[in-house]
Amino acid sequence: MTQSSFSSLLFADTQLPEQVAAVMAAIETDIIRSRILPRTRLIEDHLMEDYAAKRHVVRAALAELQRLGVVVKPPHLGAQLRRFDRQGLEDLYHMRRVLHHAAIEMIEFPVPPERLAAVEAACQAHAQAAASGELIAIHRTNMAFHRELYGLCDNPYLAESIRLHDWLSFPVRAYGVADAQALEQACDEHQAMVQAVRAGNRAALDALSVAHMGRARSLYEEKFLSR
The missing domain is CATH 1.10.10.10 (Winged helix-like DNA-binding domain superfamily/Winged helix DNA-binding domain)
Structure with missing residues (x-):
């Protein structure tokens, strides 16, 4: 790319x-x-x-x-x-949870086939990037998957807020890109999210959205907030 x-x-x-x-x-x-x-x-x-x-x-x-x-x-x-202290990190991730929950609540199921296909393609692109080991491709395709997934809310202002908070959290999320275990977990969670969208399972998608944020945040806390 x-x-x-x-x-x-x-x-x-x-x-x-x-x-x-x-x-x-x-x-x-x-x-x-x-x-x-x-x-x-x-x-x-x-x-x-x-x-x-x-x-x-x-x-x-x-x-x-x-x-x-x-x-x-x-x-x-x-x-x-940017460096986050513990309170700043909590505030950021609280806002991300609020935004993601709002977007998932607004998705109309069943999702049209062509839009589901776009989410699936973004998921596959991230998986391919993960397999390649190209760090910038992993980061960018991950962002693109989030954009396609949460864009299903059809509220452009909400979708843009999520995109901007993805960037705000990049100094935190970056540490999950180069961590093999975190990357494998992210790929698995992306696949599970796609399955939840395909099944129209809003509750599962909401739970996955919250869990998906955890690993990279934990890595950041271990590196910079545990001392």
Whole structure:
């Protein structure tokens, strides 16, 4: 999958320049690989050297990641990867549960065959990415699966809120991408979600939606909040 197709996959409302999308993907990959940790300063000169990119490209990538909530700029400290404390993490995941529950309540069953097929295709794309081991593809196809699944609510404002909270939680969820056990569990849960949609089982889908958030959050808590 090319960087331009990644850009169109995740940024349907904004077609990012290919060079900006490439730097964003490189930063995301380094977050997933734990090369960039929460509160790590993102210094333009270093990023330019690491990613062989011009300053305006790096700035544009950081600005987009800041818009999505992945990067923050505390006063006098410069850009850095967002870090959550325990209360912030609880607040974020409470909001994600509220949004997902609302979307699932709005899905009309049975889901039309062509829309079910789109969810199934997104699930399969993520499974293929997981098998490939390509970290950025795993992350992006996971986001795409969530977009197709929760998009079944047919409320564009709710679906967009879920997409934005997926990005807000990326500094947390990133640690599940490179963890083999967490990734296997995510693939299994995606399949179970598809089966619940196919069966029109709202209660099962709602329970899976909540459980699906748990593994990556636990990894984050173990790394950064257990000390």
